[in-house]
Amino acid sequence: xxxxxxxxxxxxxxxxxxxxxxxxxxxxxxxxxxxxxxxxxxxxxxxxxxxxxxxxxxxxxxxxxxxxxxxxxxxxxxxxxxxxxxxxxxxxxxxxxxxxxxxxxxxxxxxxxxxxxxxxxxxxxxxxxxxxxxxxxxxxxxxxxxxxxxxxxxxxxxxxxxxxxxxxxxxxxxxxxxxxxxxxxxxxxxxxxxxxxxxxxxxxxxxxxxxxxxxxxxxxxxxxxxxxxxxxxxxx
Amino acid sequence: xxxxxxxxxxxxxxxxxxxxxxxxxxxxxxxxxxxxxxxxxxxxxxxxxxxxxxxxxxxxxxxxxxxxxxxxxxxxxxxxxxxxxxxxxxxxxxxxxxxxxxxxxxxxxxxxxxxxxxxxxxxxxxxxxxxxxxxxxxxxxxxxxxxxxxxxxxxxxxxxxxxxxxxxxxxxxxxxxxxxxxxxxxxxxxxxxxxxxxxxxxxxxxxxxxxxxxxxxxxxxxxxxxxxxxxxxxxx
Numbered sequence: 033x034x035x036x037x038x039x040x041x042x043x044x045x046x047x048x049x050x051x052x053x054x055x056x057x058x059x060x061x062x063x064x065x066x067x068x069x070x071x072x073x074x075x076x077x078x079x080x081x082x083x084x085x086x087x088x089x090x091x092x093x094x095x096x097x098x099x100x101x102x103x104x105x106x107x108x109x110x111x112x113x114x115x116x117x118x119x120x121x122x123x124x125x126x127x128x129x130x131x132x133x134x135x136x137x138x139x140x141x142x143x144x145x146x147x148x149x150x151x152x153x154x155x156x157x158x159x160x161x162x163x164x165x166x167x168x169x170x171x172x173x174x175x176x177x178x179x180x181x182x183x184x185x186x187x188x189x190x191x192x193x194x195x196x197x198x199x200x201x202x203x204x205x206x207x208x209x210x211x212x213x214x215x216x217x218x219x220x221x222x223x224x225x226x227x228x229x230x231x232x233x234x235x236x237x238x239x240x241x242x243x244x245x246x247x248x249x250x251x252x253x254x255x256x257x258x259x260x261x262x263x264x265x266x267x268x
Numbered sequence: 269x270x271x272x273x274x275x276x277x278x279x280x281x282x283x284x285x286x287x288x289x290x291x292x293x294x295x296x297x298x299x300x301x302x303x304x305x306x307x308x309x310x311x312x313x314x315x316x317x318x319x320x321x322x323x324x325x326x327x328x329x330x331x332x333x334x335x336x337x338x339x340x341x342x343x344x345x346x347x348x349x350x351x352x353x354x355x356x357x358x359x360x361x362x363x364x365x366x367x368x369x370x371x372x373x374x375x376x377x378x379x380x381x382x383x384x385x386x387x388x389x390x391x392x393x394x395x396x397x398x399x400x401x402x403x404x405x406x407x408x409x410x411x412x413x414x415x416x417x418x419x420x421x422x423x424x425x426x427x428x429x430x431x432x433x434x435x436x437x438x439x440x441x442x443x444x445x446x447x448x449x450x451x452x453x454x455x456x457x458x459x460x461x462x463x464x465x466x467x468x469x470x471x472x473x474x475x476x477x478x479x480x481x482x483x484x485x486x487x488x489x490x491x492x493x494x495x496x497x498x499x500x501x502x503x504x
Contacts, residue, residue: 102440154403164440167390167414178403179416184438202420204338204400 038229038266040203041149042158042181044190044214047238049146049157050136050169053077054237059132063125071116074240079115083108088160088189098187100162106130133161134168139235143174145259148268154178158199158212158223160189179203191222200228211253213262220252229253231262274465274502276439277385278394278417280426280450283474285382285393286372286405289313290473295368299361307352310476315351319344324396324425334423336398342366369397370404375471379410381495384504390414394435394448394459396425415439427458436464447489449498456488465489467498 046052053074060073087104090096109130113119121129146155156179157166166180179202183189186198200207207227214220215235224230231254236244247257256262282288289310296309323340326332345366349355357365382391392415393402402416415438419425422434436443443463450456451471460466467490472480483493492498 154407156403162440163415163438167392167439171390171414178407179399180414185421202399202418203403204398 038211039209040154041211042156045159048215055136076116079112135172138173141258141260148263196226274447275445276390277447278392281395284451291372312352315348371408374409377494377496384499388504432462
């Protein structure tokens with residue numbers, strides 16, 4: 033794959049661009065301090081995220097109608113609160129916690145890398161998060177997207193092929209002109225099946241330092257440790 | 269209407285943010301010089317634009333299936349070429365002229381005004397142009413959109429009410445939280461019917477200096493001469 037053929041970079045967001053786990057833990061801790069409530073916030077973040085794929089799978093498989101990720105997040109949160117001794121949390125607190133997904137902090141290299149990559153390439157999110165979530169994450173972190181693509185624009189969730197195809201189509205490009213950037217091999221595999229180029233970004237801290245793993249062997253077009261390294265590799 | 273209720277500004281683009289007519293004329297003149305062809309480029313720009321509303325009306329009224337603006341532009345261009353002595357223009361030249369709509373120059377106050385407005389408000393296009401066109405215009409002119417909304421996301425064209433409603437919905441907002449910004453009263457009227465606030469921006473040069481008119485009397489929530497004046501009025 034030659035960088036000269038690529039016109040757009042499309043990014044997974046949760047885990048690839050932003051540190052969802054650290055951000056959710058910090059939001060939970062801040063709420064806990066205010067309300068005088070203690071719980072295992074890292075455990076809550078992990079339990080919340082564990083319901084993410086199963087909830088999307090039901091929509092993808094059409095066993096439930098289209099539902100925005102924001103609403104799936106809220107349902108999943110309510111489902112796990114009893115396990116963390118928080119079943120009496122009021123509506124406002126639930127809404128505030130759910131909104132933590134709108135204000136996730138970027139990984140330290142993200143803004144610098146994207147700023148360099150934007151000089152040469154169209155930059156788009158290609159996320160299972162809704163457009164409204166992407167727009168707010170970008171404003172929170174200063175992410176310079178050209179387009180905030182959310183899976184709702186394809187009315188399905190990754191890795192459904194039509195999500196990738198819809199993103200390329202809206203950008204006015206063939207899949208071969210797009211490079212999918214993600215920290216998750218399954219996402220890259222699905223994008224590759226649709227013709228996208230692939231760039232694996234290693235995010236060892238996504239699930240916390242205790243679960244950090246070294247860079248794996250992959251067969252993707254690029255494999256890098258940061259967005260700034262990706263900018264180096266793509267000559268930006 | 270209080271600026272404190274507004275969360276997002278949604279912008280018409282052609283004529284409101286960018287000088288489509290001047291840009292098309294300049295692109296035509298540049299092409300003409302290269303090919304050694306002369307014609308009435310201002311007349312061609314006006315004739316091209318004159319077919320814009322009728323072409324969209326057919327889609328809006330469902331007398332033809334959904335068609336992207338980029339394709340309508342191309343059809344309309346081909347239709348008028350004979351009138352300007354250019355019926356022998358080749359495919360590459362036609363494509364290049366059509367792509368001039370992807371590289372329209374912003375009005376002089378646009379970037380400065382948007383940059384100030386973005387500090388406080390979500391900024392989105394709300395244009396009949398496709399997403400791919402909006403993304404390229406923004407990159408060309410340095411327009412700092414949070415979201416590039418194109419009418420294709422609603423599969424219709426303004427002033428169809430569903431286009432405005434879809435934009436607000438994707439931004440995660442009620443129409444009352446959105447302020448439509450446009451140089452065209454009919455666009456603002458349609459947005460207002462859906463609950464949007466309205467800001468009229470006077471663009472006297474849209475159809476050329478010879479057809480400039482003074483600021484009209486309007487009953488919109490705001491009426492300004494520039495985006496920087498709008499930023500002043502909204503306290504940005």
